[in-house]
Amino acid sequence: MYELTYILTSVLSADQIAEVVSKITAAVENAGGTIKQVDQLGMQRLAYPVAKKRNGFYVNMYFKGPGTMVARLERLLTIDDHVLRYLTLAMDKKMIAAYEAKRRREAEADQEGAVPIAVPPMQGPRYIDYKETEFLRRFMNEQGKMLPRRVTDVSAKRQRAISRAIKRARHLALLPFVADYVR
Numbered sequence: 001m002y003e004l005t006y007i008l009t010s011v012l013s014a015d016q017i018a019e020v021v022s023k024i025t026a027a028v029e030n031a032g033g034t035i036k037q038v039d040q041l042g043m044q045r046l047a048y049p050v051a052k053k054r055n056g057f058y059v060n061m062y063f064k065g066p067g068t069m070v071a072r073l074e075r076l077l078t079i080d081d082h083v084l085r086y087l088t089l090a091m092d093k094k095m096i097a098a099y100e101a102k103r104r105r106e107a108e109a110d111q112e113g114a115v116p117i118a119v120p121p122m123q124g125p126r127y128i129d130y131k132e133t134e135f136l137r138r139f140m141n142e143q144g145k146m147l148p149r150r151v152t153d154v155s156a157k158r159q160r161a162i163s164r165a166i167k168r169a170r171h172l173a174l175l176p177f178v179a180d181y182v183r
Contacts, residue, residue: 001036001064001096005131005172006077006086010043010055017057020082025061027076033065037103041131046173050084056173060131062091062099087172098127128161130168133175140166144178 006024008017017040025035041058050056070088077086091099130136139147139162146166149159169175 001062001091002070003089003091003095003099004061004063004073004086006059006061007046007050007056007084007172008059008082009051009053009084010057012057012082016082020080021059023080024059024073024076027073028061028063028065028069031065031069031072033063033069036062036064038062047170047176048173050173053084056084058172085172087168089168094127098129128158128165130165130172131174132165133169136162136166136169136175140175142179144176 004024008020012020021038021040025038028035039060041060043055043057046054046056067090070090074086074088077083089095128135139152141147146163149156152159152162154162166175170177
């Protein structure tokens with residue numbers, strides 16, 4: 001199972017965005033994969049300019065498929081001029097458990113008609129998602145540097161997970177590398 005997050009340019013219309021998303025989902029299905037979920041996260045301001053663009057349209061996709069199709073899919077994303085950045089992750093046990101728990105919470109909220117809880121309360125160790133930028137900002141100082149373990153007072157394993165999530169969020173321009181006033 002894989003997670004793919006990509007950023008489309010902000011100059012596209014809604015029809016063009018739908019066309020690019022359908023082209024990428026069709027590429028996954030043609031390569032023998034099955035789409036689990038496609039979330040269009042919408043237009044967001046990038047933390048830093050990417051290809052001279054300040055805004056981007058984020059799309060997150062979960063799919064299953066053979067490992068050989070990932071290289072072909074990434075090649076398609078690299079060639080497409082409308083895709084600014086992408087990140088493909090092979091999901092491990094913790095990521096799959098967090099994904100399924102999130103889907104369960106959303107299904108329960110749909111049945112009750114309530115708004116789903118964005119971040120569940122801490123109940124033991126959990127997967128640290130790179131899309132939870134407000135949570136990750138707690139582990140960064142005002143200059144944008146990651147806080148060391150002696151300051152955050154977390155275990156080494158959790159600190160590695162936090163730093164991995166921060167690096168992934170920086171790659172996708174969800175978090176800045178440095179603060180604006182430091183530049």
